[in-house]
Amino acid sequence: MEVPMIAWLSLVVILAVVLGFDLLVFGRRPHEVSFKEALTWSAVYICLGVAYSFVIERWLGAQATGEYLAGFVIEKSLSVDNIFVFAVIFTALGVPAIYRQRALLWGVIGALVLRFIFILLGSTLLESFAWMIYVFGAILLVTSWRLLRSGAEHVDPAGNPVLRLLKRI
Incomplete structure (x- = not known):
């Protein structure tokens, strides 16, 4: 299904407005x-x-709305594990409770931007080079194997170069 550019633009504008509103209005005072x-x-x-599904239904019909809602439910289901990941990260890094809302918002914004970049890059590569699906599959297999072999190693977050860079900033 070809999605009109206006649908993508409206989604990006709505996301920017909602996240901006959250950041500038509700995220102003740490609590x-x-x-x-x-x-x-x-x-x-x-x-x-x-509510956005009603916009999709209006522009693209029932089929697209069903696909959107299915993706929406799957995304919500899969994002529940992110709650636990953020809780572990906040606890490990000792983020005070009053700053967790802002840290979480910036984490979500960063995740959205990175997800957008990787989806565009991945889909472009797959569209241009069909054999890339094997490369992506191999990356997933190697990552899975490393996770299985690593066991319950203790990782010291203080040694992480990204964390050291962020602390300087």
Whole structure:
């Protein structure tokens, strides 16, 4: 299915407005986020995602809407593990509770930007070179093998070069 450029542009504009609003209005004053507040904002973002399905239905029809909602549900399901990853990272790095909201927002923005870049790069490579699927598959297999062999090694985050660079900034 060919998605019109206006649909992509509207999605990017809506994301930029929502993230900008979150960053500039709600992220201004660092504070410890309560469970109720986190639940409320999660519901707001889920409702915005579902509301966008009505825009898709209007522009592209029921088939595209079903595909969007299926992807939306899968993405939400898969992103639950990110909560635990961020909790482990925040605890390991000793991020104070009042700064976790801002750190999380910047983490999400960074993840969205990197995901966008990798999807564009990966799809371009796959479209241009069909054999790249084997390269990507090999990367996944090697990564899986390394994860299986590494066991429960203790990793010292203080030795991470990225963390040292970020601490200087």
